[in-house]
Amino acid sequence: MKYATSSALTIAGTDPTGGAGIQADLKSFQEREVYGMSVVTSVVAQNTLGVQSIEHLSVSFIEKQLESVFNDIVPDVVKTGMIATPEMMEVVSHAIKSNHVPYVLDPVMVAKSGDHLMDKESRQTIREALVPLSTVITPNIPEAEELLEVSIQSTEDAEIAAKRIVEELGAQSAIVKGGHFAGDAIDILFDGKKIYKFPTERINTKHTHGTGCTYSAVIAAEIAKGKSIYESVAIAKQFITDAIRFSLEIGRGNGPTNHWGYRLQGVPENKTKEAN
Ligand SMILES: Nc1ncnc2c1ncn2[C@@H]1O[C@H](COP(=O)(O)OP(=O)(O)OP(=O)(O)O)[C@@H](O)[C@H]1O
Numbered sequence: 001m002k003y004a005t006s007s008a009l010t011i012a013g014t015d016p017t018g019g020a021g022i023q024a025d026l027k028s029f030q031e032r033e034v035y036g037m038s039v040v041t042s043v044v045a046q047n048t049l050g051v052q053s054i055e056h057l058s059v060s061f062i063e064k065q066l067e068s069v070f071n072d073i074v075p076d077v078v079k080t081g082m083i084a085t086p087e088m089m090e091v092v093s094h095a096i097k098s099n100h101v102p103y104v105l106d107p108v109m110v111a112k113s114g115d116h117l118m119d120k121e122s123r124q125t126i127r128e129a130l131v132p133l134s135t136v137i138t139p140n141i142p143e144a145e146e147l148l149e150v151s152i153q154s155t156e157d158a159e160i161a162a163k164r165i166v167e168e169l170g171a172q173s174a175i176v177k178g179g180h181f182a183g184d185a186i187d188i189l190f191d192g193k194k195i196y197k198f199p200t201e202r203i204n205t206k207h208t209h210g211t212g213c214t215y216s217a218v219i220a221a222e223i224a225k226g227k228s229i230y231e232s233v234a235i236a237k238q239f240i241t242d243a244i245r246f247s248l249e250i251g252r253g254n255g256p257t258n259h260w261g262y263r264l265q266g267v268p269e270n271k272t273k274e275a276n
C-alpha cells in the first residue's frame with residue numbers, strides 16, 4: 001500500500017552522540033511523522049562534554065549530496081543548521097533558491113559548550129546569502145546579537161530584534177529564542193505582521209544539548225505539513241519543553257533532550273524515570 005508523506009531535508013553538521021545536529025534533526029522529523037533526509041556539511045567529533053574536532057566536507061561534495069537529493073526527492077521544507085564557511089553557504093543558497101522550497105534557518109554559530117561552529121568571516125555571507133531566503137529564522141539571543149550587531153538585554157529588545165531581522169535583513173519571519181535569558185523561557189515570533197510571545201517556565205536542568213536543533217527541526221516538520229508559522233512554532237515550543245522536561249541523563253556532561261518526551265505528556269516524571 002502506498003502512503004503519502006511530507007518530507008524534510010536538513011543540511012547541517014553531525015553529532016555522533018546523537019543529541020544535536022543532523023542526528024537531532026532526523027529524530028525530530030521522525031517523531032513528527034515527516035520523512036527525514038540529510039546533507040552533511042561537517043563531521044563533528046563531539047559529545048555531551050564539548051567539541052573535540054571538526055572536519056569540513058569539500059564544497060563540491062556538499063553540492064553532490066544536494067544534487068542527489070534534489071534530483072530525486074524535492075523536500076517540502078529545507079532546514080539548515082551548522083554551515084561553517086561562506087563557500088558552503090553559497091552552494092546551499094543556490095540549491096534553496098533554485099528549488100523554491102520553504103526554508104527554516106537555524107543560524108548555528110557557537111555550541112553551548114562555547115566551541116565555534118561557524119567561521120567569523122561567514123557572518124556577512126549568512127546575512128546576505130541565507131537570511132533573505134528564509135521562511136523563518138530561529139536565532140538564540142547571542143546569534144540575534146551577532147546578526148544585528150546589537151546588545152539584547154530584555155524581552156522588549158528581543159521584540160525589536162525579531163522585527164529588524166524581518167524588516168532590515170529580509171527574513172519572512174523571525175523567532176528570537178529566550179533560552180539564554182534568566183527567568184522564564186520566552187520566545188518572540190514576528191511573522192511579518194504581528195509579534196507573538198511563547199512563554200514557558202524555565203526547567204532547571206543542565207541537559208539542554210541540542211535544544212535549538214530540535215526546536216527548529218520540529219518547526220520545519222510542521223511547515224512541511226502545510227501548517228502556518230504560528231502553529232508550527234506553537235507545536236515546536238510544546239515539543240521542546242517536553243523534550244527538556246524529560247531530558248535524558250546520559251553522557252558525562254550536558255545531556256541531550258528527549259525526542260519522545262512529547263509522547264510522555266501527562267505521565268508523572270518519576271514514573272518516566274523508572275521506565276528509563
Ligand atoms: N531551561 C529551559 N527551560 C525551558 N525551555 C528552555 C530552556 N532552555 C531552552 N529552552 C527553550 O528551548 C528552545 C531552544 O532555545 P535555546 O535558546 O536553548 O536555543 P539554542 O541556544 O539555539 O540551542 P542549542 O545551541 O543548544 O542548539 C527555546 O524554545 C527555548 O525557549
Ligand SMILES: Cc1ncc(COP(=O)(O)O)c(N)n1
Nearest residue numbers: 013014020021111112209210
Ligand atoms: C553539528 C552541531 N550543530 C549544532 C550544535 C548546537 O547545539 P548545542 O549548542 O546544544 O551544542 C552542535 N553542538 N553541533
